[in-house]
Each structure stands twice: as C-alpha cells, then as structure tokens.
Amino acid sequence: MASVMFRRFASADLPTEPPDVVHLIGEAAYLSTWQVLRLCRRHWPDVPTTLYAAQNVVTRFPVPFPMLEQAAYRSVRMALPITPQARDVLYAKGFRGASTIVPLGVDARIFRPPTRTDRDGRFTVGFVGRLEAHKGILDLLRAAELVDCDVLLVGEGSLTAEIDLAAARRPGRVRRHGWVTHDRLPALIGAMSALVLPSVEVVQRNVLPWVGIPLREQFGRVLVEAMACAVPVVGSDVGEIPHVVGDAGLIFPAGNVTALAERLTRLRDEPGLSDRLAARGMRRVETEFTWERVADRLYDIWHGLATARTAATAGLPVAGTPAATRGKVSA
Template sequence: MHVLITIVGARTEHWIDLFDSLCERPDLRLTVLAADVSATTRREFERLGRRHPGFRAHLLPHRLGEGRTGHMASVMVRFGGRSGPSVSPPPDVVHIIGEAAYLSTWQVLRMCRRHWPTAPTTLYAAQNVVIRFPMPFPLLERYAYRRVDTILPITPAARQVLRVKGYRGATTTVPLGVDIRIFRPRPEPDTGRPFTVGFVGRFEAHKGVLDLLRAAELVDCDVVLVGGGSLDDDVDRAARRRPGRVRRYGWTGHTELPDLLAQMSVLVLPALEIVQRNVLPWVGIPLREQFGRVLVEAMACGIPVVGSDVGEIPYVVGDAGLIFPAGDVSALADRLGRLRDDPATARELSEAGLRRATGEFAWDRIADRLDRVWRQLHEERMSVPVPARAGQKARDDADREVAA
C-alpha cells in the first residue's frame, strides 16, 4: 500500500518518529510532501530516505509561509501546476497533517480530486477549542468536512470540537506518540542527587515557566529548564538569584533529550490558557495545550509528571501524574513537595506513567492504528464498482462551491 502524507509548518520534527515506524512495515510505502518545514526536518527526511528504500520526501516551495502571518493556517504550497506533484505510483491513501481550515488542506483536497479521485483521504485534527476563523477559512473548513473520508483527532476533546463545528463523518482518535526506543528509563540516579524539577518547552508566559520558578523556590528545590523563548532574561535572572540551583539548557534534539530528562526528579507542564491575536488583530484565538507531548516523553523515561488542568494535559496524564489548577503557584508547590517528601508516591507515578506511555502512546502502536484505518478505507474504496467510482468523480467535479 502506498500512503501519501502532506505536512506544512516549521514544528514538524516530532512526526519523523511516526514516519520511521510506518516505514518499518514491509508492505507499506510512504511518500511525504512537505513545505515550510525546518532545517532539522529536512535532515531527518534525508536520514529516513537512506534507512528505508520505501520512503520518499519531496520538499515543495510555498507561496505564503508561516513566517509571514504567524499561523500555519495561512501556508500556501506550490504543488507543481496543473500536472501536480511527481508521485509514483499513485497513492492508495492520502493523509493530511493539517487542520480542516488550513489553506494547504484545501489545496491538497483539490489536488486529490484532480489527480487521485479514487484515493480515500484522512485528516489530522488537534484543535481542542471551537475557533471561529474569519472568511474564507470557514468555507475551507466546511469543504474539508465534505471531502475527507475520515478525520483522526488526537484527543477526545478534538473530536468534540469537530462535532460542534458540524462534521458528521467518521472519526478515529489517534494520539501523538513517543519513540520508546529513544525515550526509555535510564539507570537509577545517585540517591544523593537533590530533588530537581524539570521543564521542557518554550519559555513563554502561556507555558507557565515563571509559575514553575516561583513554586520551585517555595519548595527550595533545584530546577532544570530546556528550551528558550521571550522569557530567556527572566530565566537567567532566576538562575543568578539561585546560583547552582537553576540550570538552563538550549533547544536540543530528541535523541539528546532523554539524558536531560534523566536529571529531573519530576517534569512539570504548568501551561496557562491565553488568547492569541497573530492572524488578524481583531480575531482572538483561545489557546489551550493541545496535547503536551513532553509529558509522554517523560513518562516513557520513568519520570513522574505534574501538569496544570489546562487543555488536554489531564487527558494525557490520566492517572499517571498529578494535576493542579493553572496559575495556582501554591498548589503547584504542594504537588512538588508531595513528590519530594513521599518517594513511594513518586515511584508509583513513575511506574504508572511508564505503563501508560508504552501502552497508549508508543509510535509503533499508533502506526498500527493508522495502518488499520488506511487499509480498511482502501479496501472499502476498491470494493466499490468502477462505474460507481466514476459517477462519484463526476459528482466531485460538479462540487465547486469553494474550488471555483
């Protein structure tokens, strides 16, 4: 089976592990069309191409990039004119990593209708807040809802948003994952190591970094932070105020991240909810944590996790960690103190997190789930008589509400 995946935007490195896992299936061939991706993603594509003969990646130019508007919804891709991209053989299934309202999603669906009308399509969905985009994005969203065969939300909340916004088609929840070959428990640390709270991500106000630093100071514990952002100066000031107790590392590749996680006694994701205005200044977009992938990575390493009650953090953590009210520094300090003073609880959460990560979020399990969905769609489509498929194509060509 030949699967074509399209993806846009700079924050795409975490999909590489999924592509790697998919390519390990001997009867699955994978082609990726990508635009506006990072240099790291490009290097990873080259590595996958060397490792898997059945993997191909085509880097496409874009007409409008994320850097111009600040949002991936506005990315427009150059697919190669009327002849379309060079994809051979034709795909059996097309999977779009991008929300329904994205311009690139609309482009891909039009391309499928023109070049691969019999290939079923699936669409990723992560939005966990009902966002009312300005025109023309609602039209693009409704067009996608009509055209795709199945949508694959990453959480139950994302599925509920689809229903609220009017999608009535098939769904299968497929979460983000973790490569348990890389993210795995390290040897037990020296028992003399001080209790250390960790954070991985962007140093931004909505990530709750400053709340974490205040809570750690209340508990009088060490801190390890990995990442960077607009709060770099605040983090540096905290490090100077507590010399040797606050350690900061820059962005690192995921192959190096497990060694940094191993320095942590607990990982915290203290996210806050904000309203973003980076597409049009008069359009506020509520932002809640859509998943919190670093939580899964920490759990896979046997690190206990603590998260705020924002967005999908409680869903990802489940019963394998502790939750506190977002923005409540005292409550966060209470959770940290509990883990510091009760090693048995910390050990129980470590074991529960490891079971949850390997049982629910391992990329190989997620690849299996995707493989089943795609094969079922392909088999159902191939079971439809050719005249019926031709009639469907004619109806498709008459559908020009948005494509005109």
C-alpha cells in the same frame, strides 16, 4: 500555517499511480488542505482521504477560512483527531463524518529509563519547551522556591533573562540548558525528579487584531517523553494535559502557584508516590503512545478504508484482508 499554499503546478509532482489512501497532515481550514483535496477530487476522486486534527478550541476564523473548513469536512472520509477534545471541536464546528483518535507518539528506543541519573539525591523539578509566559515558567519558578527544590529548564524563549535573574537569586539551584537534539534530551529528563508542564491559557491575536484565538496545550508531547523515561509528571488543567497525563501524574489548577507547590511537595515527601506514578507512566506509554502503537492504529484505519474502496469498486461485499497486504499512503 493557515495561509501556506503549495507552489503553482504542484500537481505535476503527483504519482501517476493512485495511492490507496491520502492523509492530510494539516487542519481543515488551511489553504494547503483545500488545495490537496481539490487535487484529489480532480485526479483521484475515488481514493479515500483522512485528516489530521489537533485544534482543541472552537475558533471562528475570518473569511474565507470557514468556507475552506466546511469544504474539507464534506470531503474527507475520516478525521484522525489526536485527543478527545480535538474530536469534540470537529463535531462542534460541523464535521459529520467518521473519526478515530490517534495520539502523537514517542520513540521508546530513545526515550527510556536511564541506566544512571545525575540527580545526586536532590529533588529537581524540570521543564522542557519554549520559555514563554503561556508555558507557566514563572509559576514553576515561584513554586520551586516555595518548596525549596532545584529547577532544570531546557529550552529557549523570551523569558531567558528572567530565568537568569532567578538563577542569580538562587545560585546553583536554578539551571537553564539550551535546546538539544532528541538523542540528548532523555539524559536531561532523566536528571529530573519530576517534569512539570504548568501551561496557562492565553488569547492570541496573530491573524487579525480583533480576532482573539484562545491557545491551550494541544497535547504536551514532553509529558509522554518524560513518562517513557520513568520520570513522574505534573501538569496544569489546561487543554489536553489532563488527558495525556491520565492516572500517571498529578494535575493542579493552572496559575495556582500554591497548588503546584503542594503537588511538588507530595512527590518529594510522600513515600512511594514518585515510584508509583513513574510505573504508571511507563505502562501508559507502552499501551498508548509508542510510535509502534500509533503506526499499528494508522495501518488498521488506512487498510480498512483501502479494502472497503477495493470491494466497492469491484461490487463485492467488504471482507477481511490479510494484515500483511500493505497499501500505498500519500501524506
């Protein structure tokens, strides 16, 4: 993504009327971010800019990316990190501007408690995502075998063959489902007694062989989707998982199969625990993670920036503006 650029003469597609705010959905070190900020300075120098940020590891990139990153930090009016760790990384890498945390969201009209479930009384742990080693899939399979519970995996990836072997070893107890559309996913999540995100940290070397980039879970949106479906969640202590889970689930040390099995056993056997966590998860989604909440937060931020710009241009003190006065936003 850092190497992606807009085509030549992209400025010809810019609207003739300046927007009130320009929001960049891309990290500070991206070439495309540098391009957009350059266009803003050239065509709309007074328009405030905001920047999405999800990086939760302090990574030192090879030249020229650090220069692009610092240029972006100097240019944007406000950063909008999705988690506290992402905000900490911004400041650790040299950002000195204002920031506000705006999380990722979930469509609560689609992800909601099912009217009926297909659990048939059996305790089933589930996973949704890429079936790769850094997602902790093999740890989940081993823990489920220790607990003697069913497993439902939704997704595709390089571990498909190993999952099929586990399914053959435990006939009828391990099921794998391919990718599905968002409207079909809630039914699969609703068939789970608990959703598990057992991610582990890995080091990726896909930029330069001698540059190791630690990869940690940047958010874990499937956790929010499960909470919206009233399904309790269990996650490892990697990256942003503990922040997203909050008090609505159980956390275990990444890679510790015994600890994961203990958390699953508690969920299955401790009276009332599953229901309490499910209720907390739904409250957490309602107050923090619905797209309506996210949209309200973004509107307040962008409207405030646009109002301050208008007042400054007119030489007036900044005053409140009716919330119904919606501004134009370019993303």
